[in-house]
Amino acid sequence: MKRDPIKSKQRIIEAATEHFALYGMAGTRVDEIAKSAGINNAMIYHYYKNKKSLYHEVLKQQMKNMHESINLDQSLDEKEIIKQAISGYFDFCYHHPFYVSLMMWEMVEDWKNLNELSEKIQHEINELLVEKVTQGIEKGYFYQDIDPRMFVSGAILQVFCSFSLFKHLNLLNKGPGISPDSKDIERYKNKLTIQILRSIMVKDDNEGNHHGATD
CATH class of the missing domain: 1.10.357.10 (Tetracycline Repressor, domain 2)
Incomplete structure (x- = not known):
């Protein structure tokens, strides 16, 4: 089944927002975000260059x-x-x-x-x-x-x-x-x-x- 990029990114942002809020950027691990979002690490790096880019997207939203x-x-x-x-x-x-x-x-x-x-x-x-x-x-x-x-x-x-x-x-x-x-x-x-x-x-x-x- 073809993955919906909009829904995937939404799940990533929701999971990342929670993890960054709880642990800060330094204390958050990308693999834990991926686990919470129900996707693999590679998908996060496909949409966001690195953890900092993802954190910046969370802040902007x-x-x-x-x-x-x-x-x-x-x-x-x-x-x-x-x-x-x-x-x-x-x-x-x-x-x-x-x-x-x-x-x-x-x-x-x-x-x-x-x-x-x-x-x-x-x-x-x-x-x-x-x-x-x-x-x-x-x-x-x-x-x-x-x-x-x-x-x-x-x-x-x-x-x-x-x-x-x-x-x-x-x-x-x-x-x-x-x-x-x-x-x-x-x-x-x-x-x-x-x-x-x-x-x-x-x-x-x-x-x-x-x-x-x-x-």
Whole structure:
């Protein structure tokens, strides 16, 4: 029976994503990926030059899936679109734990693989958020000394790094063996969103107006 290359590559990527998420690129073996995918090693090397090429493909697909999952309403004001982006990114991380693990591995490895792929990965959402933060600064909504690009990058790190807290139960004081449930996750998402927004908001929106930062 003729092999379906699309399905074969899909099985390879699914197996590789799991193994790279669990063991990192250095700790993953191609033969174990092949075993999990139900194919032979030669087939992996037929589609991908080496383990690094396969790892890069996994990263590209994960980043593509993440960007496609976050639909931002550009008609929203600066605060609301940032809030929507934080919420969307949090939800993606929650439903895609392998993505979180892969980003953790990348952070440990000084982001060297994502840096190599920077020209091949979409950055439209990041650039839109940088633009919105810049506009918020110009309108006096956000602190004047905020670096828009640093804020967006820092917010991304805060979101996916927060997921390590859910596995470290003592940090959240849930008690021995008690994992957060869906209501806890939603509550943490809302609190994290508020914390990130408060780091740049000059004045709480609930008071009805904004003021520029003062020295």
